Amino acid sequence: MTAVVEVEGLSKRFGKFTAVNDVSFHIEENTIYGLLGRNGAGKTTMMQLLTGQQFANSGDIRVFGESPVENAAVLGNICFIKESQSYPEDFRPRHVFASAPWFFQNWDAEFADRLVADFRLPLNRRIKKLSRGQLSAVGVIVGLASRAPLTFFDEPYLGLDAVARQIFYDRLLEDFAEHPRTVILSTHLIDEVSALLEHVLVIDEGRIIIDENADTLRGSATTISGTKSAVDAFVGRRAVLHREGLGGLTSVTVEKLDAADRTEAAAAGLELGPVSLQQLIVRKTSIPETEFGAQS
């Protein structure tokens, strides 16, 4: 595995507001990453920094081993699809797809045509007149058909209906299998993309708080439910990520349990369940930082 992106001590401030705060991580080649976090956590700024659209205040960014800022060779391998992308005056989708091959050397026009049909995108309608979902479809099609070695999708499917979103996930996976590349996807719909993601980066208040393989992350917490007294007895001094109760029943989310723990829990008549990626991230980003500082 080789690192496509290496970030070291990266910070970006807008006036007094620190959008990205001393962040270090790397991104492996040919992997699908999820860049997750709440609104204003710094996801878009992070993507803009990696694509040379924003200038860092401090720190070091290497993309394909070089700084991306004003670097034509690096940027020529990048496609950045933004939810809020603006298009030239009076552009129509067909204009976008006609000009894309001039910029993306791997552009697959047939694939683009197929996606246009899948998404039922009107090619000849002015972009200004497209619905929110159709506008997102334009970006999604460019992002997929460009087959850029490093593709960023920033909230790419705002307004897309459930069918269209499923088409996006399916086509991405199919095409990824044939043409491996590095994809970084930022989203709120964590559970929907959960199956897609191989690695998860969670950013909160400008810091990377989780940088973990998706499968490891999914196994990193368990829900325990049962009577309040039994649960409390079992939990003891374990770190509790979340707790909810209804009547005499309680359900808590705790960090990874080993085999002995599981046996003990079963003996105590407790029920163990998996925690979805979304719940896990919600729980980890909504509690004070010190409480999950211990997790590896």
Add this chain to the structure above:
Amino acid sequence: MTALSPALSASRSFESPRRILAVTKLHFVNRFGMIWMPLIVLGAIFLLNLAIWWIITISTGNDNKANHVHLGYSGAVSYIYVYGIIIAVQAISRTFPFSLGFGVTRRDFYLGSALAFVVLSLGFAVVLTIMSVIEIATGGWGVGGRMFAPAYFTNDSWVLRFVMYFLLFLFLLFIGCAGAAFFVRWRATGLTGFFGIIAVILLGAIAYFTLAHQWPSVAQWFVSAGPIGVTLWTIVPTVVCGIGGFFVLRRATPKN
């Protein structure tokens, strides 16, 4: 990072010159706003002028010269020059964030856009020159009307007219281009500041010529330089705008 260098070196050959041309082409993908719209309006203005000239000619008895009727000062063509500023501002401000999403550097975007403006100036200069040649050959469309070769531009050869049209377009497109760079970098504040700078420069020049009682020599300069001399001097502000716009845009970030 040696393992990744093949990916980069494979794309190096694909880069800058090709991307600059790609940006130039991008500006002409949607020809309507860039080319047809200004020409259609220009055509409509021309037809209106023609109608007015005919009405005047018929009502004054078909002999404009004998009746001392002058139709030689139509400022109608200046429309397309002012429109040039709008074209440039729109082209830069709308295409900039789009191009960056397509992985274009600011440098390549600016150079490609500048090339597009040169091409556009050439195109419009050709159209205006052809119309001016016809205008002169037909004695002002048969009625002594002057729109494409108004008084200041009448006497020179078509080659000189072409050069003047071209330089004037270039001048206005690059003013628009520099203004748009300020807009892209600092939004509305930047655009206001840009026109503020121009206003201060103009005001400074006016103050200087007035206080030093130099207006007669200014007038004399305009006469001695002639139309071609004056338009040749626009190259200076055109180049200043072109270079200044480059450095302003070089640090701009796309905002939506």
